[in-house]
Amino acid sequence: MKKLIKRYKYALLMMIVNVILLLFLPTMGRNSMKLTVNNTKEMLLVIPPIFVLLGLLDVWVKRETMIKLMGEKSGIFGMLIAFTMGSAAAGPLYAAFPIAGILLKKGSKLSNVLIFIGAWSTTKIPLLLFETSAMGWRFMATRFMVNIVGIVTIAYLIEKALSIKDKEELHQRVSAMSQ
Amino acid sequence: MFNTILYLLASLLLIISYFKDQDKTKMALKKAWKSFETILPQFIVILIIVGIMLSAISPDTISKWIGSESGWLGMLIAAIVGAITLIPGFVAFPLAAALLDGGAGFMQIAVFISTLMMVGVVTIPVEISYFGKKATLYRNLLAFGFSFIVAMVIGVVIK
Secondary structure (H helix, E strand, C coil): CHHHHHHCHHHHHHHHHHHHHHHHCHHHHHHHHHHHHHHHHHHHHHHHHHHHHHHHHHHHCCHHHHHHHHCCCCHHHHHHHHHHHHHCCCCCHHHHHHHHHHHHHCCCCHHHHHHHHHHHHHCCHHHHHHHHHHHCHHHHHHHHHHHHHHHHHHHHHHHHHCCHHHHHHHHHHHHHHCC | CHHHHHHHHHHHHHHHHHHHCHHHHHHHHHHHHHHHHHHHHHHHHHHHHHHHHHHHCCHHHHHHHCEHHHHHHHHHHHHHHHHHCCCCHHHHHHHHHHHHHCCECHHHHHHHHHHHHHCCCCCHHHHHHHHHHHHHHHHHHHHHHHHHHHHHHHHHHCC
């Protein structure tokens, strides 16, 4: 019980903050609760399949396979896989981090995982459809093309900026997180 | 629609996995639950912060800050607002369109959308727990800077 409270202390703190809002700024408090409930529903809708896929990936895909597909020597093919996986996703960016963790643990190259994160964050196909209808296809297409260059550049720069020691630490961290 | 595809894919693979190896499938589900439970506390924090934030900042306020006449300062404000707030995409684009109608500039909107999607100040603790401090910091800073490049290209292409 104590452990549980410790793990959820910030969550509890935020709930208390919201209750305080409800007492002193009732309209805002009520609005924020409504928004939180709506967002939670949205999250609960996308999260089960994402995490089931993550579990299956962890159990079935061998490390050697992952290294071949997205590892150090996977080249442009690995980048394409990372990009496609990220773009085909649904759900908020923070749901991508656990998946990124598994990909790293299984031996994917860091820059490929960062391409995956970049694609997930900004070139998701469902979002592109929304973008086109709201902002027009020129806006969407321009942003999409600039983003492809940007995502790859950012991934490459971070890969270069991290030392071998940094990367080892990173691998230890993600391995420890999903036993 | 997209969620349906995701659910179909997950169920299909789960069924195949079950027929191939029941124990492995159980293990996969256990892992799925454990990975979810590991970040659940942080997810809850994020969800509540987003709720409070969205209730505090209205589209009217944002469009006042980032009107088309607001120039570089407006772009900087748009970038910061986008980096801090966490708005789901299907809300963000209609909001962006509404902001445009409300007088926000294309470049300001482009930078806002870019930082909104790529930079996550609120989710930095989650990101650090997977990627570590260094990679997380670099990724967010680079994405923040990159958002201005996106905006400039948009500014040239769309007048």
